Amino acid sequence: SAVISQKPSRDICQRGTSLTIQCQVDSQVTMMFWYRQQPGQSLTLIATANQGSEATYESGFVIDKFPISRPNLTFSTLTVSNMSPEDSSIYLCSAGQGGPYEQYFGPGTRLTVT
Amino acid sequence: DAKTTQPPSMDCAEGRAANLPCNHSTISGNEYVYWYRQIHSQGPQYIIHGLKNNETNEMASLIITEDRKSSTLILPHATLRDTAVYYCIVRVWGAGGGADGLTFGKGTHLIIQP
Numbered sequence: 597s598a599v600i601s602q603k604p605s606r607d608i609c610q611r612g613t614s615l616t617i618q619c620q621v622d623s624q625v626t627m628m629f630w631y632r633q634q635p636g637q638s639l640t641l642i643a644t645a646n647q648g649s650e651a652t653y654e655s656g657f658v659i660d661k662f663p664i665s666r667p668n669l670t671f672s673t674l675t676v677s678n679m680s681p682e683d684s685s686i687y688l689c690s691a692g693q694g695g696p697y698e699q700y701f702g703p704g705t706r707l708t709v710t
Numbered sequence: 711d712a713k714t715t716q717p718p719s720m721d722c723a724e725g726r727a728a729n730l731p732c733n734h735s736t737i738s739g740n741e742y743v744y745w746y747r748q749i750h751s752q753g754p755q756y757i758i759h760g761l762k763n764n765e766t767n768e769m770a771s772l773i774i775t776e777d778r779k780s781s782t783l784i785l786p787h788a789t790l791r792d793t794a795v796y797y798c799i800v801r802v803w804g805a806g807g808g809a810d811g812l813t814f815g816k817g818t819h820l821i822i823q824p
Contacts, residue, residue, distance in 0.1 A: 600753075629811040629812075639754065639814040641810075641811040644810070690753075690754075699756065703752060704752075
């Protein structure tokens, strides 16, 4: 299994600003992903964080709004840019070895935009 | 990935077995069935997964029907800490698959009653 930590755990930000969320895994993993969970909703995949190359974004999510970095096999960041109140959500990082294997999730970052 | 159908909510008495059904009638031969749960204010937790055979681990048992069109997650002795939203996810792995994140439905809100 993998233990995943995220920073910050929560933040309150002003409209128009940006926030970078960090995800750290305690072991090297093949795959890392970012999800969003809007209030009262299920999780939605934002993108796959690819090591050494541009992230792969799901429909409805774009790099200008959610730039992602993955400099190595244990770390990734997600930036929420030019925030609006609609970006208020929980953002979760997950990681795994790919293939038929399970994915593990971080505790999430609760973002409130005012 | 195949679509899944789960009841929106279920109750179970503490100490009894909790049986959570999932319908995945359009599942294809190379798709696995995964179960995750999300306890309030936490990230999703992996429970178990399987392809065609029944599986058991320290948390739960997974029973997959012979035609693979449905499955049941069994928590053998439910406790109050098992109250959570349980997600059944079908995910392809194999040629052309295995690199994608998970697609979460609405899940089943399991409430364990004292």
